[in-house]
Amino acid sequence: MNPKSVISCALAVGLTLSSQVWAQEKGPVTNLPLPRFVSMKANEGNVRRGPSMTHRIDWVFKRKDVPLEITAEHGHWRRVRDREGAGGWVHYSLLSGVRTVLVEKDMLNLLSKPEQGAIPVARLELGVIARVEKCDIDWCRLSADGYKGWAVKANLWGVGPTEILD
Structure with a gap:
């Protein structure tokens, strides 16, 4: 069964998705x-x-x-x-x-909300290691050097592409 099928089945029966879905x-x-x-x-x-x-x-x-x-x-x-x-x-x-992630994009905006156009709270340099607080399908809430905010998951290494963390 492919990961999308697993996600669809889990949603169909009302299960909460966790980090295990993508593996x-x-x-x-x-x-x-x-x-x-x-x-x-x-x-x-x-x-x-x-x-x-x-x-x-x-x-x-x-x-x-x-x-x-x-x-x-x-x-x-x-x-x-x-x-x-x-x-x-x-x-x-x-x-x-x-859980930690490695920032893969230089000067990655850490945003106040998980949406494009939200107010940046910090900018993370390429290679920074940040702690993961939670992730949805597209965004992760991170903490790094006293700053907390949201980053696009595609710019991070250390979390699966369909992984959701609560």
């Missing part, structure tokens, strides 16, 4: 949706070639709160990928369920 598969360890987004909890985290401490470290993530997409699970390990598509295995203790 079709469930992880074998957590039973949570795959793929799904999380954030980096630690300031630094090793990215390994495979799901164990014996696998080689390919590189190290060095940015706390960066959004990552979990694409697979194996025991205490999660295969993740970043915005550029670089991926590997990270121990689950380095990850957080706190």
